[in-house]
Amino acid sequence: MIIVAVYPITTHNIHDTNTNHVFDCTICLPTMAALTTTTASVLYHRSVVNLNFKHQSSLTSSRYRRISCMAATATKVIPSIIVGGGRVGQALEEMGSGEDLLVKRGEPVPVDFPGPILVCTRNDDLDAVLQSTPQSRWSDLVFFQNGMLEPWFQSKGLGDADQVLAYFAVSKLGEPPVDGITDANPEGLTAAYGKWASVVATRLNAGGLSCKVLEKEPFQKQMLEKLIWISAFMLVGARHPGATVGDVERDFRFEVISLIGELASAAAAEKGIVFEVGIEERLLAYARAVSHFPTAVKEFKWRNGWFYSLSEKAIAQGKEDPCPLHTKWLKELNIVQ
Structure with a gap:
């Protein structure tokens, strides 16, 4: 430069x-x-x-x-199609060079615009996004959604789809994103996987954000850690109305650590992986970095629902529930019956 x-x-x-x-x-x-x-x-x-x-x-x-x-x-930011005009979509557009194409929900994705297709919609809109995208371009889709997407990928024949774990926050439309750097991970937590991963990383770097490019196994571990974080902190917070993420980390630490341990054990057994030592400390550190976030159990199908499906599968096979505390608290809040 x-x-x-x-x-x-x-x-x-x-x-x-x-x-x-x-x-x-x-x-x-x-x-x-x-x-x-x-x-x-x-x-x-x-x-x-x-x-x-x-x-x-x-x-x-x-x-x-x-x-x-x-x-x-300096590396040029590759022009991209950005699907979704919300906070994240607009922030990604601001990081570009003015050559991106912003596609709003319901609009068709063009077949002849090269480069990645950055999907920044809500999880429940993914079916509509796929229907609006020519099948020849499905391999160029890059998903920024939180939660467990693998079952949906498999049901749509997407295989090893590109994903981004976005550990950054955009507080409101038009404001610059804030990186989710923590005292446990000062290098940053945002990570990308897939054929467009380095292109996405370059765009995020241009916007002042960190981004690691990971292979499949380390990316999957980080994806599961983020899933555990959002499932555990949101559920514990929901048990204490009005609690923020920071309140959970500070005042209900024993509850959330117990739930993190339970969910991590279940996820590791299901996926045949071993998490790196210190998962509880890493997730608590991220909670401190976003302490103002409110808590609520949302998008159940994509978050806590995956862990509950492991419980249902085990019980149907006559085995013990791998997530008994999780199941108990979901029932207490009438989220499941």
Whole structure:
């Protein structure tokens, strides 16, 4: 990336705290006043990182000249079709270069627009999205939805569909997204999987968000962890009307940790995986990062419903319920009978 300006110049060492690298760089500053600390965001290895540097003295030179700083080579954001004009869809469009095509709910997806198709609708609208998309383009669909989508993928013959675990929040329409960085995962939690994963990561990086590109197994583990998080925190919060995610993490920690352990054991047994050590700490840390979120059991089919289906299957086979606490609390709230 080349920065060009005609302001007075000064020289700094820039320390990238993510990689521990130090860059010698000439920086232009649009003021003659002494500065103490300035923060610059630059693209570095396709990621947006914060580089903190200090201006050691006031600018005394009146020289003006063309200067440059080589930090990284910017990567073009590939134009995409974005399905859904809500908070996430509009935020993704803002990260693009102005060449994206925004398709609202119910509108047909064109067959001749190249690139990925970023699906940002509610889960219950996915059937309609698929019907509006030419079958020849199904392999280009990238799903941003929360929850367990695998049974739906299988029922539609989508196989290993591209997915994004979006650990960022857009508080209201038109506002910039806030990255879900936590004290347990300062590198960020958002992850992408599939043939368009690196393209999606580049777009998110351009918008100042982190995004990892993962292979199938590590992505599946992270997907299940997020499913456990939203199922556990929403259910415990629903047991305590008015509780936010932060209230659950702080005041009902024993309940949510117990439920996380139960759901994690059931998911690991069903999928034949082993979660990395510290799942409870990671999910509690994410709760602290989004502590203001309200709690409610929503989109049951896509979230808690998957765990309840494991309970129903086990009981039908004469086995013990793998999620007895989960089942008990669902019944207490009359979510299931």
